[in-house]
Amino acid sequence: MTFYALDTDGIDAVASFVATGWAADECVIVVATGAHRTAVDARLRALGHDPDAESVSGRFLVLDAEDTLRRFFVDGHLDLARLTPLVSEALERAGAGSRPVRIFGEMVALLWAVGEVEAAIELELHWNELLRRHDFSLLCSYPTDSFEQAELVDVRRICDLHTDLLPPAYRAAAPRTGRAVAGRGAAVGDDRTGDGPGHACSRVYLPAPESVPAARHFVVDVLRAWGHDEVAADAALIVSELATNALRHAHSPFRAVVDQRRGGLRIGVEDASELPLSRRDAGVEAVDGRGVEIVAALARHWGSSPLPGGKIVWAELPVPGGATRAG
Structure with missing residues (x-):
């Protein structure tokens, strides 16, 4: 399982992940938001690929991340009894003809983004369990600002659940200021400003x-x-x-x-x-x-x-x- 921060570089990484799968005659499942599906589609076409043709051939299955998440995240809780058959069905459809399968998904990132940290970690654990039951490769993503207000212990838990970490392309940015920090408080990207003590x-x-x-x-x-x-x-x-x-x-x-x-x-x-x-x-x-x-x-x-x-x-x-x- 790999990890990537989904920004402009992340879109390129996802497109490369998909294209590499097609080159190896694998079936690719993309579970992403509408905006990211559009961006990945455009990048694949720019690279000379035809996602529509790959879909018709059975090598490309696209699912909406938000809609899929709603199907098994009920009343603020994960219903893994609903998730397992959903993923298994998608894998069976994708693996028809004994093709290897690879999946890109960002449902965990959606949970993290709305503060459902424990649910996000639980879903990551379930993905690991599914990887033990089924033969597929998985690329996860988080937006680059997803850890801004996170506790480092939770960031570490997420990192530890992945076999590889592909960090974002850290770029110089205008520094932002925040309130007093005692190792915790103002986090990355914190745009709170103030001229008081503890700048x-x-x-x-x-x-x-x-x-x-x-x-x-x-x-x-x-x-x-x-x-x-x-x-x-x-x-x-x-x-x-x-x-x-x-x-x-x-x-x-x-x-x-x-x-x-x-x-x-x-x-x-x-x-x-x-x-x-x-x-x-x-x-x-x-x-x-x-x-x-x-x-x-x-x-x-x-x-x-x-x-x-x-x-x-x-x-x-x-x-x-x-x-x-x-x-």
């Missing part, structure tokens, strides 16, 4: 190598937008080390946080592991294992604070002149 920005990243440079660029962009170019290099190194630690040791998605405080800045990385931060003694010739020492050398103060289901590791940097907002 902060944060963004969530998936547990993938691409996330470390993305978090570094995010922190630098925020500090430059705030007029703190003089500490951007140190802050970038700090967040790189903390983010790397979250991936390597916590094996967790993480939230990068930049917080203005009186007389300085706090750079933090929240992860979804309750294991305490550990310092390792790196040998003289060791090429890694010095992350905490680097953070300690650059920061005025640093530390780790527990959070429900995880922790935040933070480091404070002084700003020349102390020209930050009160916090």
Whole structure:
């Protein structure tokens, strides 16, 4: 099972997933919203494919995600007794003639988007159970902003249910500000603004190598937008080390946080592991294992604070002149 954030790049990924299936004479089932079905259809045609002809040939089955979800999500609860025969029927139709089957679906993303986190996770678990009963491949998607207000422990649960993670193409974006962050509060894409205490920005990243440079660029962009170019290099190194630690040791998605405080800045990385931060003694010739020492050398103060289901590791940097907002 794979995972993808469905934006412009995601549409390309889904179209490629479908086209690859056709090239291997597989039947493809797409369970998507109307807007995404239209976008994928247009992309497939741009690539020289004919979805209508593939449908007539029996190699393409399209279902509406919202309508399908309504058939087994009743009164705020999943009715898996309705889902199992529905999927089994679709697989039998698609696999007629012993063709392999691949499915793209975004019903889980629809549940997540309306705050039905437990139902989304339950549906993911059921997909895994169906994968054990039937032979098919599955591509799931979530919109890029779907984790904005999510708890990291829930993001981690979703990530852990997938065999591969294909993160979005992280791009530079104008930093957004939010209210006070103690490792939790203002989340990625939070567009709440305020000039009061605890002026902060944060963004969530998936547990993938691409996330470390993305978090570094995010922190630098925020500090430059705030007029703190003089500490951007140190802050970038700090967040790189903390983010790397979250991936390597916590094996967790993480939230990068930049917080203005009186007389300085706090750079933090929240992860979804309750294991305490550990310092390792790196040998003289060791090429890694010095992350905490680097953070300690650059920061005025640093530390780790527990959070429900995880922790935040933070480091404070002084700003020349102390020209930050009160916090």
